[in-house]
Amino acid sequence: MPQNASPPGRPISVATFCMSALACTVLLYGPGFASRPASAPRPGAVACAGAIQHPLAVHVDALDPIRRGAAVRLRVTTRATRGFERGVVRITSSGGAVVVGASRAELRAVPAGGQTASEFRVAVPAHGGRFLVQFRVEAEGEDGASARGAAYNLLPDGPSEQLREASTASGERVLEVAARRVGR
Numbered sequence: 067m068p069q070n071a072s073p074p075g076r077p078i079s080v081a082t083f084c085m086s087a088l089a090c091t092v093l094l095y096g097p098g099f100a101s102r103p104a105s106a107p108r109p110g111a112v113a114c115a116g117a118i119q120h121p122l123a124v125h126v127d128a129l130d131p132i133r134r135g136a137a138v139r140l141r142v143t144t145r146a147t148r149g150f151e152r153g154v155v156r157i158t159s160s161g162g163a164v165v166v167g168a169s170r171a172e173l174r175a176v177p178a179g180g181q182t183a184s185e186f187r188v189a190v191p192a193h194g195g196r197f198l199v200q201f202r203v204e205a206e207g208e209d210g211a212s213a214r215g216a217a218y219n220l221l222p223d224g225p226s227e228q229l230r231e232a233s234t235a236s237g238e239r240v241l242e243v244a245a246r247r248v249g250r
Contacts (some may be wrong), residue, residue, distance in 0.1 A: 088206065097214050116203070121148045124203050124216035129185070134222045135192045137166050142184045149178040151203035155186075161198035163188040163220060173205065190222050197222075 078086075122144060129139040142155050153173035157165055171184035188199055197220040204213045232242040 075243060089243055119147060120214060121209070121212045122146060122203055122205060122214040124201065124214050126199075126201065126216050126218040128218065128220075132190060132220050132222050134190055137187050137189045138163075138189065138220065140218055142171075142186065142201050142203070143172065143181055144176070144183070144205070145181040146176045146178065146205065148207065148209050149176055149180070149207035150207035151175050153203065155184045155201055155203050157186060157188075157199065158202045158215070159198070159200040160188055161196075161200065161220070162194055163190055163197040163199055173203075176205075179205045188220070195223065196220065 125143045125144075125145075127135055127141045127143070129141055130136070132138055143157065144153070144155065150173075152175065155171045155173060157169045162169045166187040166189050168186070171186070173182050173184070176182050186199075186201075188197075190197065198217055199220060202213060202215050204211065206212075229241045229243055234240055
């Protein structure tokens with residue numbers, strides 16, 4: 067009996083099954099592909115010319131200093147690689163901060179390669195260390211619907227990490243931060 071063969075009544079190994087499936091696929095479909103002449107792309111077909119990219123890019127910026135008890139304006143900028151006719155930006159979670167004003171904003175039509183911005187206001191509570199404000203952008207155009215999320219980390223006391231000066235092996239001076247798991 068060959069080394070990779072299974073005795074009668076026993077299941078075959080995964081490796082043997084995979085090789086058998088590959089051989090059957092090549093034998094069944096290989097001749098059909100070899101006999102076809104190369105054809106030009108169909109009209110309206112999309113040819114992939116590079117890396118896959120999401121049609122929406124979302125970025126959040128704080129327009130005001132982040133201080134306890136103060137309101138902060140957050141600008142949500144949406145860039146579209148493909149145009150869309152309408153859309154909406156929503157705050158899906160305020161992370162403990164209080165939403166002041168509207169929690170959603172309608173988006174105007176944006177051409178391919180264009181961008182639009184929406185402003186929101188949240189009040190930073192007097193107590194607490196970190197507030198993660200989360201957004202969801204939904205857009206609809208001739209290519210269908212797209213959605214993308216974004217978040218902004220409100221740190222009223224600044225980053226909790228302590229920076230220290232260190233030297234690399236080549237003697238270059240850098241700032242170093244000790245790594246630790248969040249929430250532990």
